Amino acid sequence: MESEHRRVLIIGSGPAGYTAAIYMARAGLEPLMLAGLNFGGQLMITTDVENYPGYPEGVTGPLMMEEFQKQAERFGTEILFEDAVSVSFESRPFRVTTDKKAYTADAVVIATGASARWLGLESEERLVNNGVSACATCDGALFRNKPMAVVGGGDTALEEALFLTRFATKVTLVHRRGELRASKIMQNRAIENEKIDFEWYSEVDEVLGDEFVTGIRLKDTRDGTTREIDLEALFVAIGHQPNTSLFRGQLDMDDAGYLWVGAGSTYTSVQGVFASGDVADPTYRQAVTAAGTGCMAAIDAERWLAEQGIG
Numbered sequence: 647m648e649s650e651h652r653r654v655l656i657i658g659s660g661p662a663g664y665t666a667a668i669y670m671a672r673a674g675l676e677p678l679m680l681a682g683l684n685f686g687g688q689l690m691i692t693t694d695v696e697n698y699p700g701y702p703e704g705v706t707g708p709l710m711m712e713e714f715q716k717q718a719e720r721f722g723t724e725i726l727f728e729d730a731v732s733v734s735f736e737s738r739p740f741r742v743t744t745d746k747k748a749y750t751a752d753a754v755v756i757a758t759g760a761s762a763r764w765l766g767l768e769s770e771e772r773l774v775n776n777g778v779s780a781c782a783t784c785d786g787a788l789f790r791n792k793p794m795a796v797v798g799g800g801d802t803a804l805e806e807a808l809f810l811t812r813f814a815t816k817v818t819l820v821h822r823r824g825e826l827r828a829s830k831i832m833q834n835r836a837i838e839n840e841k842i843d844f845e846w847y848s849e850v851d852e853v854l855g856d857e858f859v860t861g862i863r864l865k866d867t868r869d870g871t872t873r874e875i876d877l878e879a880l881f882v883a884i885g886h887q888p889n890t891s892l893f894r895g896q897l898d899m900d901d902a903g904y905l906w907v908g909a910g911s912t913y914t915s916v917q918g919v920f921a922s923g924d925v926a927d928p929t930y931r932q933a934v935t936a937a938g939t940g941c942m943a944a945i946d947a948e949r950w951l952a953e954q955g956i957g
Contacts, residue, residue, distance in 0.1 A: 665941050
């Protein structure tokens, strides 16, 4: 397969990838970005972004990513909307292949992000951004003074539920078992919060509503009986899956699949390969933190290339 060499190649897009591209392009590194077929990351399914600095009136996720893309292209980033299908980080230059072409690169920045785990219901998919969300921090304030629900039983679910009590009239926590797997301190905080109710031994059988969420139908995991709850927002907090299958066996990662990076840096276990955004962040998963680590990755890569005499 025909190959083409670049000093820097970015795999993925979103706030991390585009920010890395902006910084590296302005440094004269002429980066190539493989943005992917599902470019823009999770913000492409986020209706309103109100917590990103510089947008006092808020902005839709797709529009924000369009503006990030234009800024990266303005400084000379070449963007291809193709998926990387294989990588080889065993020796330099590194090799990255799409369905159409192979590329070699002196440095690689990974910004493939993470994907929220969903319940797998047709009604859930249909109502995403119309009352169904996987990010309370992003969307909770949009449903101020409304009843809401959170699905899950871990620390993340309880953090989401506690956060939503700032806005909701009531938060119902739906859990398929009779006890939570969250840490004891988080359980105590949730149980002691008067705004949080618990639906034990329950799973969401259907999200109700035509254009917007109006409620959920719950199924009892013990006897299969169903009941309905009226609410206007459903937050799914059953975990995220980092998009790292492409790098298994080549880069170190934790048990959940998040890429390992050195403390205070974006260096992965392979010199010359850097990771930014949600692909290496199981904790914050915000657009602004992803953009920040995209900046870090660009600076780390630029300095590393200079040390190799390539910059």
